[in-house]
Amino acid sequence: MIIAAIDSYLEVAPLAWRDAVVQWCPEPTQWLVHHLITIVAILAVFGTLFAFTPLAERKLLGRLQNRLGPNRSGLPWWQNGPKLWGLTQPFADAVKALTKEDIVPAAADKLLHFLAPVLIVAFSLLTFAVLPFGRHLVPVGLDAALLYFFAAGSATELAIFMAGWASRNKYSLLAAMRALAQVISYELPLILSVVPIVLIAGTLSLQDIVLAQGFWTFGFLPHWFVFTPWGFAGFLLFLVSALAESNRSPFDLPEAESELIAGHLTEYSGFKYALFFMAEYFGLTALSGLGVTLFLGGWQAPCAFLQFIPSWLWFMGKVIGMLLLFIWIRGTLLRLRIDQLTRLAWQFMVPLTLINLGNAAFWSLTAGWTGPLQLVRWGVSLAIIVIPFVLLGRRLSAGRHPRTYRYAAS
Amino acid sequence: MSPLQICLLLSSLLFCIGLVGVLSRGSAILVLLGVELMLNAANINFIAFWRYGPNPDAGTGIVFVLFSIAAAAAEAAVGFALVIAVYRHQRNIRLQEANRLKG
Amino acid sequence: MTFALIIISALILGCAAVAMALRNLIHSALLLIGSWAGVAAFYLWAGAEFVAFAQILIYIGAISMVVLFAVLLTRQGDAPEPVEFPSLSRFVTGLIAGGGVAGVLIGAILGMPFDVRTAQSAPALSVKELGAQLMGPHAVSLLVIGLLLTVALLGAVLLASDRRPDQPEDTP
Numbered sequence: 001m002i003i004a005a006i007d008s009y010l011e012v013a014p015l016a017w018r019d020a021v022v023q024w025c026p027e028p029t030q031w032l033v034h035h036l037i038t039i040v041a042i043l044a045v046f047g048t049l050f051a052f053t054p055l056a057e058r059k060l061l062g063r064l065q066n067r068l069g070p071n072r073s074g075l076p077w078w079q080n081g082p083k084l085w086g087l088t089q090p091f092a093d094a095v096k097a098l099t100k101e102d103i104v105p106a107a108a109d110k111l112l113h114f115l116a117p118v119l120i121v122a123f124s125l126l127t128f129a130v131l132p133f134g135r136h137l138v139p140v141g142l143d144a145a146l147l148y149f150f151a152a153g154s155a156t157e158l159a160i161f162m163a164g165w166a167s168r169n170k171y172s173l174l175a176a177m178r179a180l181a182q183v184i185s186y187e188l189p190l191i192l193s194v195v196p197i198v199l200i201a202g203t204l205s206l207q208d209i210v211l212a213q214g215f216w217t218f219g220f221l222p223h224w225f226v227f228t229p230w231g232f233a234g235f236l237l238f239l240v241s242a243l244a245e246s247n248r249s250p251f252d253l254p255e256a257e258s259e260l261i262a263g264h265l266t267e268y269s270g271f272k273y274a275l276f277f278m279a280e281y282f283g284l285t286a287l288s289g290l291g292v293t294l295f296l297g298g299w300q301a302p303c304a305f306l307q308f309i310p311s312w313l314w315f316m317g318k319v320i321g322m323l324l325l326f327i328w329i330r331g332t333l334l335r336l337r338i339d340q341l342t343r344l345a346w347q348f349m350v351p352l353t354l355i356n357l358g359n360a361a362f363w364s365l366t367a368g369w370t371g372p373l374q375l376v377r378w379g380v381s382l383a384i385i386v387i388p389f390v391l392l393g394r395r396l397s398a399g400r401h402p403r404t405y406r407y408a409a410s
Numbered sequence: 411m412s413p414l415q416i417c418l419l420l421s422s423l424l425f426c427i428g429l430v431g432v433l434s435r436g437s438a439i440l441v442l443l444g445v446e447l448m449l450n451a452a453n454i455n456f457i458a459f460w461r462y463g464p465n466p467d468a469g470t471g472i473v474f475v476l477f478s479i480a481a482a483a484a485e486a487a488v489g490f491a492l493v494i495a496v497y498r499h500q501r502n503i504r505l506q507e508a509n510r511l512k513g
Numbered sequence: 514m515t516f517a518l519i520i521i522s523a524l525i526l527g528c529a530a531v532a533m534a535l536r537n538l539i540h541s542a543l544l545l546i547g548s549w550a551g552v553a554a555f556y557l558w559a560g561a562e563f564v565a566f567a568q569i570l571i572y573i574g575a576i577s578m579v580v581l582f583a584v585l586l587t588r589q590g591d592a593p594e595p596v597e598f599p600s601l602s603r604f605v606t607g608l609i610a611g612g613g614v615a616g617v618l619i620g621a622i623l624g625m626p627f628d629v630r631t632a633q634s635a636p637a638l639s640v641k642e643l644g645a646q647l648m649g650p651h652a653v654s655l656l657v658i659g660l661l662l663t664v665a666l667l668g669a670v671l672l673a674s675d676r677r678p679d680q681p682e683d684t685p
Contacts (some may be wrong), residue, residue, distance in 0.1 A: 420555075461559045
């Protein structure tokens with residue numbers, strides 16, 4: 001009884017605290033304070049997450065490569081104090097980025113050069129507004145939330161272009177064009193891979209999509225969309241597209257630091273570079289949040305008896321899990337070439353997402369099948385996606401190996 | 411002045427800006443952008459009449475705007491492909507010089 | 514309410530007018546994108562949020578990219594060349610024609626007694642109802658527009674590709 005009371009309080013605790021603060025304010029400013037607190041809360045939580053994600057990335061990559069990673073930064077003005085496992089590294093990095101000289105090329109388009117990092121951070125933050133963080137924690141409950149998410153996300157392309165063009169450096173411009181070609185190519189499979197969810201759930205509202213996944217068979221088998229044949233295929237396709245959309249390894253061609261200098265970020269330094277860096281991680285976190293919401297049950301607990309843990313903790317845990325998965329992928333896979341990248345998008349991902357859409361249509365048409373027919377339904381659905389996967393995969397790699405090296409000594 | 415009239419004024423002024431751009435600029439890209447502006451002006455009218463019309467629950471205005479946006483996307487794709495084809499022939503995109511039928 | 518509309522209108526018209534007068538094509542295109550974003554803001558103001566997000570997704574996400582790529586692919590040399598007005602007489606003619614049309618339209622709008630529904634709240638039309646409309650009474654139009662988009666895309670690829678049939682593909 002007491003546990004249930006604590007639980008239901010924890011569930012609405014953030015809202016209760018916000019309302020308590022709003023009560024203190026005079027009447028005409030209440031709506032402003034109400035929204036400001038929401039914005040500040042999102043900025044604080046995801047800002048902190050952003051501060052520690054690169055640290056986790058560097059430490060985990062270090063472990064994957066059999067080294068230690070950053071572990072030296074301790075406390076300021078305390079020479080031989082505790083090292084804290086390098087946990088204060090983000091603050092040292094922030095001070096470094098803020099105190100670096102901000103260099104603007106003499107020929108640059110000053111206004112656009114300044115606007116590009118600002119816009120990219122603004123747009124990548126806008127996407128957080130519609131994610132359902134918990135059972136009662138939806139900043140903006142839009143009817144067309146999914147469309148909003150992609151609309152806000154697609155605007156970042158503009159900032160990439162502005163960064164490349166305003167630098168007035170031909171390498172920046174070329175890299176920006178490459179980055180745009182990549183982002184546009186992968187936007188198509190990204191959007192197509194979530195259409196089956198809309199088809200099955202019958203709504204564009206993210207909160208309703210999460211609610212549609214809130215059932216358990218026998219109390220411990222969750223009805224998340226990832227545990228269906230079409231959902232699993234869609235999740236993998238979404239994952240690959242999300243990696244490419246956020247310019248993460250193995251799709252980090254736009255700023256491949258060992259081949260190009262830094263792509264469209266060549267002429268940026270100091271805090272503006274940090275803003276681009278921030279936008280990249282915000283975008284990655286937002287896409288992780290979307291993937292969790294659409295495929296991994298959002299804030300739903302994996303088992304019915306685990307529901308006593310507040311829903312927003314489940315959401316954050318899943319998002320952090322996705323981020324760790326992305327870091328693991330970065331430490332494992334090699335970077336693709338640009339022709340491999342575009343071929344993968346147009347000859348493999350797009351056809352598979354379209355087939356997966358048909359698969360989801362089959363799944364929704366056969367919703368009434370029970371008993372042994374259920375097995376048939378699973379088998380047919382699996383076959384619909386696995387056979388094209390194998391065939392397309394063979395065609396993609398046909399005649400391309402063994403690889404010969406023309407310029408490198410074997 | 412009612413909000414509907416302000417919306418209509420906005421749309422007609424936007425249309426005229428697009429028209430002036432189409433008539434007075436020589437670059438094919440700016441001409442196409444002017445046409446896009448005129449399309450947007452028409453869409454504003456649809457939404458304004460949907461919002462203040464006698465039968466807003468029908469939603470025909472919204473549906474029409476969605477189709478119009480899709481048509482605009484098709485127009486942009488073909489239009490800019492034409493611009494690139496013209497550029498390949500005469501190495502510039504000034505419309506005054508694109509007056510030959512033979513490529 | 515009306516105040517917000519006036520601000521949005523000023524944004525749209527200002528961006529569009531300056532864009533049509535500038536000599537730098539990239540600046541023109543970026544300002545026009547601002548104007549399209551203003552139109553999306555207008556849709557939001559009018560309560561048509563689905564259309565607003567579609568406008569942002571298609572105009573700012575897709576058409577703007579086509580425009581910017583077209584600008585970059587059709588320039589000569591390194592520096593972007595300023596786009597001059599063709600001639601003064603042409604500019605004046607265009608201005609007179611546009612001004613004339615504007616005058617006629619504004620006169621008609623101001624002189625027309627509109628029978629306006631004065632409800633303050635926007636009519637609520639959920640995405641679901643919109644989808645039912647698209648799939649029900651407008652299903653044929655939806656199919657036609659899909660066909661149009663496919664044909665336009667194929668045509669655009671065909672027009673913009675410079676590969677002759679007899680030329681082999683350029684292999685690295």
